Structures are given as C-alpha cells and as structure tokens.
Amino acid sequence: MIRIPKTSYHIFCNWTKLLLGTIFLYSCENHQKISLNQNLMIDTINISIGDSCLQTYTSLRNRICEDKLYCFNKIQHSIDIFNLSTQKLSNQIKIEHEGANGITNMDAFCIYGDSIFIQNETSYTIINHQGKIIKKISREKLNNLIDNNEYSIFPTNITLSNFENLIFDNKHDELIIPINTVPPSNLKGKNCMATIDIKKEIVNLLPIYFPPTVTDKYYGKLSTAQILSKGDSIIYNFGNSSKIYIYNRRNKETYEYDIKSNFTDNLSEDLDKNVNTKKLFDHYLHSLFFHNIQYDPYRDCYYRIHTNKNNNPSAFNDKETFLTIINSNFEKTDEIKLPENTYPIYNISANGLIFFTMIGLQEDSFSYINLTTNNINKITKNYTQLDTTQKSEQIIKEEKIKKTRLPSSKHSKKDSIMTTDKISSFVRENMIYPQEELKQNIEGYVLIILESDSTGNVISHRISETGTTTDNENFRKEALRIAHLVKYIYPNITFFFHVPFLVDRYFETHKKES
Numbered sequence: 001m002i003r004i005p006k007t008s009y010h011i012f013c014n015w016t017k018l019l020l021g022t023i024f025l026y027s028c029e030n031h032q033k034i035s036l037n038q039n040l041m042i043d044t045i046n047i048s049i050g051d052s053c054l055q056t057y058t059s060l061r062n063r064i065c066e067d068k069l070y071c072f073n074k075i076q077h078s079i080d081i082f083n084l085s086t087q088k089l090s091n092q093i094k095i096e097h098e099g100a101n102g103i104t105n106m107d108a109f110c111i112y113g114d115s116i117f118i119q120n121e122t123s124y125t126i127i128n129h130q131g132k133i134i135k136k137i138s139r140e141k142l143n144n145l146i147d148n149n150e151y152s153i154f155p156t157n158i159t160l161s162n163f164e165n166l167i168f169d170n171k172h173d174e175l176i177i178p179i180n181t182v183p184p185s186n187l188k189g190k191n192c193m194a195t196i197d198i199k200k201e202i203v204n205l206l207p208i209y210f211p212p213t214v215t216d217k218y219y220g221k222l223s224t225a226q227i228l229s230k231g232d233s234i235i236y237n238f239g240n241s242s243k244i245y246i247y248n249r250r251n252k253e254t255y256e257y258d259i260k261s262n263f264t265d266n267l268s269e270d271l272d273k274n275v276n277t278k279k280l281f282d283h284y285l286h287s288l289f290f291h292n293i294q295y296d297p298y299r300d301c302y303y304r305i306h307t308n309k310n311n312n313p314s315a316f317n318d319k320e321t322f323l324t325i326i327n328s329n330f331e332k333t334d335e336i337k338l339p340e341n342t343y344p345i346y347n348i349s350a351n352g353l354i355f356f357t358m359i360g361l362q363e364d365s366f367s368y369i370n371l372t373t374n375n376i377n378k379i380t381k382n383y384t385q386l387d388t389t390q391k392s393e394q395i396i397k398e399e400k401i402k403k404t405r406l407p408s409s410k411h412s413k414k415d416s417i418m419t420t421d422k423i424s425s426f427v428r429e430n431m432i433y434p435q436e437e438l439k440q441n442i443e444g445y446v447l448i449i450l451e452s453d454s455t456g457n458v459i460s461h462r463i464s465e466t467g468t469t470t471d472n473e474n475f476r477k478e479a480l481r482i483a484h485l486v487k488y489i490y491p492n493i494t495f496f497f498h499v500p501f502l503v504d505r506y507f508e509t510h511k512k513e514s
Contacts, residue, residue, distance in 0.1 A: 039374045040336065043352075046365040047087045052076055055366045056356070064347040064354065065111040066420070069368075072106050079109070079116065084349055093131045101133050108166040113447060113496045117175065119166050124175065124196060128445060128498070134469045141201045169229040170449075170494070172249075173198050173465060176206070176234065178225045187215045192225040193236070199465045207252065208234065213241040217270035221284040226292030237304070239289045242266035244304075244330065257330045263322055263337060264288060264308045286310045286319075291344050293326075298350050298379045301333070302326040305344040323353075325375050334375050346371075350379040417456060418486045423497045430482050431499065433506045434474035441503050444470025446479035450495045456488045464496065475501050 049055070054073055057080070061072035068090065069082040081091040093116075096102045105120045115134065118125045126134040167176040175196040191205040214223050222239035229235075234247040246255045260266045268288045271280065290306040308320040321342040325334040347354040352372035372378060418426065437443075447468050451460040461483040463476055470476075479499035489495045 040339070041372045042339075043370040043372075044367060045087060045370060046367045047082060047089075048365050049089060052078075052092065053080055053089060053366070055363070057366065061106060061109065062347065062356075063109065063111055064349050067350065069347070069354070070109075070111060070116075072109065074106075084351070084354075091129070093127070093129060095127070095131055096133075101136075103127075110166050110168050112168045112170055114445075114498045115447070117166060117168050126198075128469075132469075134445070135198065137196070137198075137201050142196065142203050167227050167229050169195070170464070170496075171231065176227055176229055178227060179205075180224070187223060193227060193234075206234070206247070208236070208247050208254065211238075211243070211245065211256070213243055213267065214238050218273045219268060220271045220275070220280045222268055222287060222289065228293045228295060230295055235293050235295075235302075237290060237293055239291070240268040240270075240287075242290055242306070244293060244326075246330075259304065259324060259326055259330070259332050261306060261322060261324065262335055263320070264306065269309070289344075294346075294348060296348050296376075298348070299376065300328055301375075302328075302330075303348070303353070305338075305346070307344055334373070336373060338371075352376055352378060417488045417490060418495065419489075420497075426486070427482055427497065427499055428505075428509050430485055431501075431506070432478060433501060433503075434472075434478060437472065437474055437501065438503060438506070442472065442501075443503060444468075444472055444475050444501050446470065446475055446499045446501070448479055448483045448497055448499060450483060450486060450489060452489045452491055452493055452495070454491050456491045458486055458489060470501070472501075475499075 052073075054071075054075065057071035057073070063070045064084070067084050069084055071080045071082070072078075073080045073092075076092070077095050077097050079093040079095065080089060081093070082088065083090040095106075097104060103118060103120065103125055104122070106118050107121065108119045110117050114128050116127050116129070118127065122139050124137045126136075128134055168174075169176055172195070175198065177194055177196065178192065179194045187210045190210065191208060192210050193206050193208055195204050195206060196202075197204060208225075210223070210225075219238075219240040225236045225238060227234065227236050232249040234249070235244065236247070237244045242258060242260050244257045244259055246257070247253075248255070258266075265288055269283075271283055275283070286309060288306070288309045291304060294303045295301075296303060302325075304324045304326065306322055306324070308322075310319045318341070321338040321344055323336045323338055324332055325336075327333050343355065345355070349370075352370045353376060354368050354370055356366075356368050445468060447464040449460075449462050449464050450458050453459050461480060463479065468476075478501075482499055486495075
C-alpha cells in the first residue's frame, strides 16, 4: 500500500453521452445450469411480462435494491420493479414527462430507502416509490462550479462501466459525482470529483485529485473517476489503470492499491492530445478498460471487471472480459475469464451477479442470467433493510446471533427485532395523525434513520432531510415519537423507514380497525 501525498492533479471535459441498449451476454435454456471454465455457473431466467413491460431494458439504467430489480422503461416513461424471488413485476412507478413536475429524460438513477435519485441533463430529482417528487435541484442551482467555465457536472458521464457515476452517500446526505474540466489539456492540479449537498443544494469540490497514472499521459475518456462510497471511504479508480484508490474522509488521506491482472496489461495505451473525435471515441470503446469497483454486501468483497483491448472497431462487444474478486483488505483473491460476449454491466444480488441477455427473446418475457462461482455463492438468508455500506458487518453479526445469549425480558428480544417486513404495519398501528393537519388535509413524508449498538439496541434516532418532504413540526415530532418506540434492530446497522402522513391511508386504516 502506498500513501499518496495530497498534491493536485487535473480533470477532463464534458463528454458526449454514450447511450447503450442492453447487450447480449450468454444464452442457454431457461433455468438450465451449465458448467463453464473456472467453476463458473450460469442460470438463465425468463421473467413473464405484460404489454406495458419491455423485452429488454437499457442495462445502464437498472439497479437492484433489497431483492428487487428496478428498470427504466423508456417507452412507458416509468420505473418497473421486479421481485427477483418471485420473478414477477411487483410495481410500476409512473413518472411525469412534462410540466413543472416533469422529468423529461433519465440518464441515471440510484436508490436509497424509499427515495430514488434521478439525474438528467437539466436537474437532479428525488422521487418516492409513488412517483411523487420530493425534491428537484435544477442546473441553475448548481452554478457555483459551472459558471467559472472550469468545471462541469452536467451531464454525469455515461460510461461503459456498470452504472453512470451517480452515488448517494447517506452518511453525509449528498450525491458524489465525477466532474469534468474545460479544457482537458492538463489534468494536473484539478479535483476529480464533487459532492452535491442535497439540503443546501450546492456543489462542493472534494479534496481528491487525479493520480500520476492519469496525468502523466493523455488517456482521453478513460480519465474520469469511477466512484464507490462506503462508510467514511470513497473508493475510486480510472478506466486506464489497474490501480485502485481509497480516500479516507476521517484522516483526509488517500491510499493506493495496485490490483494487477494476470491476463492482460495493466495500463491502457495513451493518446495524442490533438487526436480527433473519432479516434478519441474509438479509443474509449476498444481500449483496455478497467471498470468501476462494486461492493458485495452479502459476501463482504469487491468486484472489478475489465475488458481487454480490441483493435477491430467493427466488433464492438468482441472483447475478452475478466472478473476480479477483491477481499475487504484489498487483496486479489481470484481472477476469472468470463464467457465470450460478456458485457461488463451487472447487478449484485443474494443469488449472485445478474447480467442481461438478448438472445432467445420471447414476446412475453425478458431474460437475465445469474452468475455464480465457488467464491460467489448463493446467500439464502433474508436480511433487514440495511445501509449497503454496513450490510457485510450485519451478515457477520447475524450469523453470530444464534451463539449469543439474548438478555432475558418479558418477551424475547429476538421477537422484538424490527425488520423491513414489520415496519409498515408498525407505523400504521402506532401513528396518531396530528388533528389540525388532518382537518386541513395536510400531507407529507418523514424519513427516519435508526442506528444500533453491538447488541441491537437502538442508540440513535434522527430525521433524514433527504427523504423528508415536509417541514411540518407536528409531523416530525410524531415521526420521532414512533421512532422511539422501536427498541431493537439488528446489531451495528443503520435502519431507515418512512412515516407517511397520508389522509386517505390514515382513514382507511382506522376504518378497518373500527
């Protein structure tokens, strides 16, 4: 491990967006498992769909959260949610296309709790799972960096990596995004990423700079930071190099790890700074490319996919693809050559890594494949809704919970542990709608965040401004009162839930009770 001195580097210009449809990966009969080299197992699954769904979804615009697959449906202008356990459509969030609350396009989105963060060329928008806009931050609100003609954050770069770099850091209530510089001739001395403070609606530069592997030569579009946020760490890499960097927010130090490949080179070929646009784009598509790091909370490890260079510009996806598995100490534990035509876009689930396929499409279904290896085994346990940065610790704690004697009480503490499955009914049963707001049909959502100690006792109750739609003090007090009724969650986790103050739902609940 090498500690990098905090000197300045530089950054890249605004990019042409690269919109990619779903690229095929591998084909086999439905639910038929076949054994591949290096203990690779692939399970292809077809999900039955209706007329409003798509046979394929743009792979760059889908996410997995809590065993559910969220896909952007461009035709319906909606987010379709599929339950991976039942392999069925469970919800379809309709999104306004025009008007004051309209979202004309969706370049990227990410999910945290009940909030969905959407980015396009004009704004960052937060909606809930009913499609209601919680907050919309326009481009004009973020001009404190853009107006000096030195940095650009619109649009967030759309890359060949797993997702666009739209990352929400719940601990600091901010989005972390890569930024571009204008002009891109010298990358030294410039910050390579920024944060958007959701509450204040401003952009702040992070003290993270381009490393020498990016600034010593010109690598074109491979010179943009690819970001992962985990706790107090920002883990990032660049497409041109096998090196991985970790910025620690506590001590403000940056650490470097070189996770080298055994199969390919570890540094891409550089470009002439005066190269034309076509050659710049060809370099981006066909060079050796190290994609962004992803964290697997189920198995407490990291993944990085990289694709080897390909000098045939007519064969877009004909590149050798490799999956590297990295442990929590940032040591390489395995490197696997994936099957031909593997496209480097995937989601992580309890059952393995999920890719999409276009081969053998049927009119009434769409397909994805579930990839597992000896090191990526299926996880059969169900876990409560956790902060993804802390799930791995929770898995370890939950495995030990059977071995730990729980404190005696009138009721078993284990039975009192609050989970995602229980919280909605718990809120309904305990909510007392403020009378004045009820009379005036005032509504809103309050997002509560709980934290627990090593025994599962709740030690912190707070309101998250990010997912809260109201400043109403009575709503906020009632939500906190309900939060304090929750005594136990799983040990050492962050647990979040919405308290929805909706008049019709409240009357409906009390009508059933009466």
